[in-house]
Amino acid sequence: xxxxxxKLVKVKLSPEEMRLRESRDRTAHWKRWxxxxxxxSWGTVREDYSAHGTAWDYLSHDQSRSKAxxxxxxxxxxxxxxxxxxxxxxxxxxxxxxILKERLFGVTGSEGNHGEDxxxxxxxLDSTPTHSYMKFLYKYPQKExxxxxxxxxxxxxxRAEPEFELLDTGIFDEDRYFDVFVxxxxxxxxxxxxxxxxxxxxxxxxTIDLLPTIWFRNTWRWGDAEPRxxxxxxxxxxxxxxxxxxxxxxxxxxxxxxxSPDLLFTENETNKQRLYGAPNDTPYVKxxxxxxxxxxxxxxxxxxRFGTKAAANxxxxxxxxxxRSINLRFTDDQSTNKPFGKEFESVIxxxxxEADSFYQKLENGELSEDSRNVQRQAIAGLxxxxxxxxxxxxxxxxxxxGQPAPPKDRxxxxxxxxxxxxxxxxxxxxxKWEYPWYAAWDLAxxxxxxxxxxxxxxxxx
Numbered sequence: 001x002x003x004x005x006x007k008l009v010k011v012k013l014s015p016e017e018m019r020l021r022e023s024r025d026r027t028a029h030w031k032r033w034x035x036x037x038x039x040x041s042w043g044t045v046r047e048d049y050s051a052h053g054t055a056w057d058y059l060s061h062d063q064s065r066s067k068a069x070x071x072x073x074x075x076x077x078x079x080x081x082x083x084x085x086x087x088x089x090x091x092x093x094x095x096x097x098x099i100l101k102e103r104l105f106g107v108t109g110s111e112g113n114h115g116e117d118x119x120x121x122x123x124x125l126d127s128t129p130t131h132s133y134m135k136f137l138y139k140y141p142q143k144e145x146x147x148x149x150x151x152x153x154x155x156x157x158x159r160a161e162p163e164f165e166l167l168d169t170g171i172f173d174e175d176r177y178f179d180v181f182v183x184x185x186x187x188x189x190x191x192x193x194x195x196x197x198x199x200x201x202x203x204x205x206x207t208i209d210l211l212p213t214i215w216f217r218n219t220w221r222w223g224d225a226e227p228r229x230x231x232x233x234x235x236x237x238x239x240x241x242x243x244x245x246x247x248x249x250x251x252x253x254x255x256x257x258x259x260s261p262d263l264l265f266t267e268n269e270t271n272k273q274r275l276y277g278a279p280n281d282t283p284y285v286k287x288x289x290x291x292x293x294x295x296x297x298x299x300x301x302x303x304x305r306f307g308t309k310a311a312a313n314x315x316x317x318x319x320x321x322x323x324r325s326i327n328l329r330f331t332d333d334q335s336t337n338k339p340f341g342k343e344f345e346s347v348i349x350x351x352x353x354e355a356d357s358f359y360q361k362l363e364n365g366e367l368s369e370d371s372r373n374v375q376r377q378a379i380a381g382l383x384x385x386x387x388x389x390x391x392x393x394x395x396x397x398x399x400x401x402g403q404p405a406p407p408k409d410r411x412x413x414x415x416x417x418x419x420x421x422x423x424x425x426x427x428x429x430x431x432k433w434e435y436p437w438y439a440a441w442d443l444a445x446x447x448x449x450x451x452x453x454x455x456x457x458x459x460x461x
Contacts, residue, residue, distance in 0.1 A: 016358040019130040024456045028189045030130035031426075031457075036388040037078035037087055039104045039118070039432040045414060046071040046391055046434075049399075051407035053414040056108035056116065061147075065099060065287045066271035068218040070400075071390045074103045075213070076122070077136035077182040079192070082426055084217050084388040085229075085249050088330065090182055090196060091211040091311060093293060096144040100211065100290045105147060106433070113157040118433055119150045119166045125181075126376065127383040128358060129454035133351035134184040134384070141171040142178065142206045176202040178318075180210075185351040187331075190253075193347055194328040200318035207317045209293065211264075212328055214243060214255050215309035218268045223401030231255075232306035233263050240339060243310050245330075256329040256339035257312040264289045265307035266300070362452065379453055382446060386457075387429040393421040428461055 013021065022028040041047055042064035048055035059067060064074075073080065075089025091102040106118035126135040146169045153164040171177075181197040200206050220228045227248040234244040234254060241260060245253040257263075266288030272278040274287070284302050289311050291300035314326050329339040359376050367375065393415060399405045415421075428450065430442030443461060451458040 014357050014361055015354040016128050016130065016132060019128075019132055020454065020456070023130055030132065030186070030189045031082070032189060033079055033081055033186070033192055034131040034386060034426070035078070035127070035134060035384045036080045036082065036084060036386055036426050037089055038072055038074040038387050038429075038434065039076070040106070040434065041069045041072050041074040042103070043108050043116070044434045046396065049406050049410070051409040051413075053410065056110055060108075061103075061105050063275060065102060065290055066274045066285065068221065068268050068270045068286055070218075070222065071396075072388055073215075073217050076101070076103060076138055077180075079131075079134075079184065080217075080388060081250065082388065083249065083424070084390070085219070085247055086214070086216060086245065086253075088194070088212070088214050088255075090138070090180065091213050091289075092138075092140050092178075092180065093209040093211070094140060094142050094144075094178075095207055095209070096142070098144070098147075098294065100294060101140060101145070102213070102290070104433075105145070105150075107151055107154045110155075111151050112154050112163065113159055113161060114163050116433070117154075117163060121166065124377070124381040124384040126355060127380045128351075128355050129383060129457070130186075131184065131383070132186045133355040135380075136182045136384070138180045138182075139172075140178045140180055140208070142176040142202055142208075143171050146171060174203055176204075176206075178206070178208055183348065185348040187343075187347045190332040192330045193344055194330065195325055195348060196328070197323055197325040198316060198318065199323040200320060203320050205317060205319050207315065210314040210316060210326065211289065211293075211311040212257070212314075212326075213289075213309065213311040214245065214330070215268050216247065218308070221269075222403065229308060230306055231265065231308060231310045233265075235337070236260075241312070242339075243312075251332070252334060253330065253332050254334060255310075256331070258327040258340055259314070261312040261314045263305055263310060264292060264313055265302040265305050265310045266292075267302075267307045268309045379449065382428070382449055383453070385429050385432055385446070386426050387432055387434075388425070389427050389429070390424045391421060392424075393418045428457075 019030045023030040042059050042061050043056050045055045047069055048058045050058040073087045078089025080087045091100045093100050104118050104120045109116045121139040123137040125137055149169060179199040179201055183195040185193045187193055196210060198208060216229045219226045229247040232244050235242040241257050243255040245255055266284040267282050269282050269285050271285035271287050273280050284307055288300040291297040316324055327340050363372050397411055428443055428446040447458040447461055
């Protein structure tokens with residue numbers, strides 16, 4: 001409501017403003033699903049069980065594909081629910097890399113000449129406050145990713161020298177890379193439409209495996225007797241296939257995949273054999289899909305098609321300049337048998353238009369087109385930087401029932417005095433590469449611009 005000449009004038013709310021109101025009033029949980037997946041859980045203090053707090057060295061990027069995380073998951077351009085029970089993100093393989101591209105890579109504090117740093121190129125292109133529409137871009141090289149070269153060269157350089165970046169390796173020469181766009185649009189608070197578009201920017205035909213992946217955060221291994229959820233193959237037709245999702249908290253849902261991709265199933269369980277030389281608890285482990293696709297190990301996935309981690313494998317060969325899209329849908333609606341088509345296209349178009357309307361109203365016609373684009377993408381980066389942050393300090397210090405006890409020395413290390421801290425919520429992260437403590441000043445700075453688009457989240461944070 002606005003006052004004009006002592007009269008109250010009704011202001012019509014945009015669709016996104018209506019969703020914000022419904023979220024605030026809890027009549028519809030529009031924020032239940034969002035970009036709450038970390039970009040990196042390896043090398044973080046919460047996953048560090050070393051004696052002296054050497055988080056950067058305790059759980060490396062190389063180990064991360066094989067170890068089930070304790071406190072939170074990670075992925076590329078991904079989403080999860082607010083409790084991070086169910087996660088979705090995109091994995092990729094260019095046929096040359098030694099591993100699937102499942103999470104962001106970078107140098108650690110001890111490897112980088114200017115400290116830790118991500119060595120990838122990715123962009124948050126758009127998001128509404130309720131995440132009813134989001135868009136993300138990742139640039140994936142077509143040549144073998146230079147993991148070791150980035151580590152070696154950055155470690156060699158002094159602090160007086162510039163950092164050695166991914167672009168400096170020449171891997172993007174001749175535009176030999178894929179642009180991989182991920183879009184999300186919500187048909188309802190519990191019905192998420194996903195579109196992945198990949199474009200070949202290079203001068204020759206190139207092949208890429210796209211592996212949209214859905215999995216459960218491992219909550220059943222830590223002594224809390226939580227039920228083990230399950231994913232399994234469901235509907236299969238000429239037009240689509242589906243993965244049934246059965247979780248004790250979220251109930252039954254369905255993950256629809258357009259076309260007839262191969263469905264690959266494994267478990268989100270630590271590969272003890274690879275990491276520690278110990279017997280595995282299950283024949284199928286976290287890196288099973290990686291080992292099946294990259295290493296050709298046919299026994300690494302569950303051919304009975306069930307597990308706690310699953311991916312739909314789309315192999316695309318694209319000519320120079322060619323783009324192709326695949327559609328996916330994650331929904332609690334068990335009744336539909338036509339997940340794609342006109343209604344799918346209409347929802348994506350509507351949410352894009354509603355995002356435009358929301359931001360047009362926000363800038364009020366006073367900015368240039370270039371300034372509007374800068375503002376909108378800056379806000380997108382802010383909204384994409386929300387993260388599920390779970391940290392029970394006492395449990396972290398003492399260890400979990402049935403698990404090896406952490407070293408006693410760690411009780412004299414980082415965060416030992418934070419006994420009051422128990423957090424399992426979505427917060428705004430100054431850097432989705434995480435930090436070793438609550439950087440309250442950075443969080444406060446985030447909330448100033450956040451108040452422009454989502455004052456309720458700004459107040460709660």
